[in-house]
Amino acid sequence: MESKFYEKDKLLVFKITEEIDDFSVQMIRRKADYEIERYMPKRVVFDFDSVTFMDSAGIGLIIGRYKFANMLGGKLEVTNLTNSVKKIFEMSGILKLIPITNL
Amino acid sequence: MNEHFDNEMKLEFVSKSVNEAFARISIAAFASQLDPTIEELSDIKTAVSEAVTNCIIHGYENSLGIVKIVAKLKGKEITIEISDEGKGIENIDIAKEPLYTTKPDLERSGMGFTIMENFMDSMKVESIVGLGTKVTMTKIIKEQIKKDEDEMKEFINC
Numbered sequence: 639m640e641s642k643f644y645e646k647d648k649l650l651v652f653k654i655t656e657e658i659d660d661f662s663v664q665m666i667r668r669k670a671d672y673e674i675e676r677y678m679p680k681r682v683v684f685d686f687d688s689v690t691f692m693d694s695a696g697i698g699l700i701i702g703r704y705k706f707a708n709m710l711g712g713k714l715e716v717t718n719l720t721n722s723v724k725k726i727f728e729m730s731g732i733l734k735l736i737p738i739t740n741l
Numbered sequence: 742m743n744e745h746f747d748n749e750m751k752l753e754f755v756s757k758s759v760n761e762a763f764a765r766i767s768i769a770a771f772a773s774q775l776d777p778t779i780e781e782l783s784d785i786k787t788a789v790s791e792a793v794t795n796c797i798i799h800g801y802e803n804s805l806g807i808v809k810i811v812a813k814l815k816g817k818e819i820t821i822e823i824s825d826e827g828k829g830i831e832n833i834d835i836a837k838e839p840l841y842t843t844k845p846d847l848e849r850s851g852m853g854f855t856i857m858e859n860f861m862d863s864m865k866v867e868s869i870v871g872l873g874t875k876v877t878m879t880k881i882i883k884e885q886i887k888k889d890e891d892e893m894k895e896f897i898n899c
């Protein structure tokens with residue numbers, strides 16, 4: 639996972655580059671929480687453009703980061719959802735809570 | 742090999758979450774004999790990943806055990822059985838409900854069985870408390886002729 643913080647907009651972008659399952663989320667979660675705490679962003683965006691596989695671990699990952707960012711005064715958004723990622727997010731209903739954005 | 746099937750494979754591995762990718766990629770490679778679309782293959786990989794995750798996190802609760810997968814092909818249908826010899830499920834109906842999870846602390850979404858049911862054509866759960874759990878799923882791969890016809894129609898319309 640790559641991350642970039644834009645100081646001017648207080649925007650933190652995570653570009654996930656690995657397959658998302660119960661194994662990989664452990665590392666993604668640790669890194670994301672560390673950086674959210676470090677930068678205290680107003681906006682956190684997860685970019686799924688390079689995600690070739692995701693199972694339900696991705697739902698827990700996004701809900702967990704949504705709560706964590708909210709707690710620290712930030713908003714969470716997702717972008718570049720592939721068809722299979724979108725299918726899983728839609729099934730869980732989290733897109734009613736988390737907006738899809740364009741960067 | 743049981744002669745009722747065209748092909749069959751078995752896979753056993755230790756219940757470590759690093760093996761989830763190995764399991765879904767192996768089954769996808771076996772299923773590719775049926776000429777699935779990328780979407781059909783993606784559905785199978787996701788369902789396998791959910792079932793294997795359940796064995797590791799819930800069946801064995803992250804202690805070490807063996808996860809077994811048997812996959813069978815017949816005609817255009819793949820049957821996948823994924824089993825563990827872990828703690829078992831007390832109430833399968835409750836476990837299958839969307840958003841139900843016994844492990845919210847691990848950020849589990851409770852969507853595993855819902856995804857398996859939606860992504861496959863059938864799904865059955867058998868479990869005995871203290872002995873283990875077996876999930877049996879099937880998926881019917883659409884005929885290649887139909888896919889070709891669809892592609893041809895699209896091509897002609899262009």
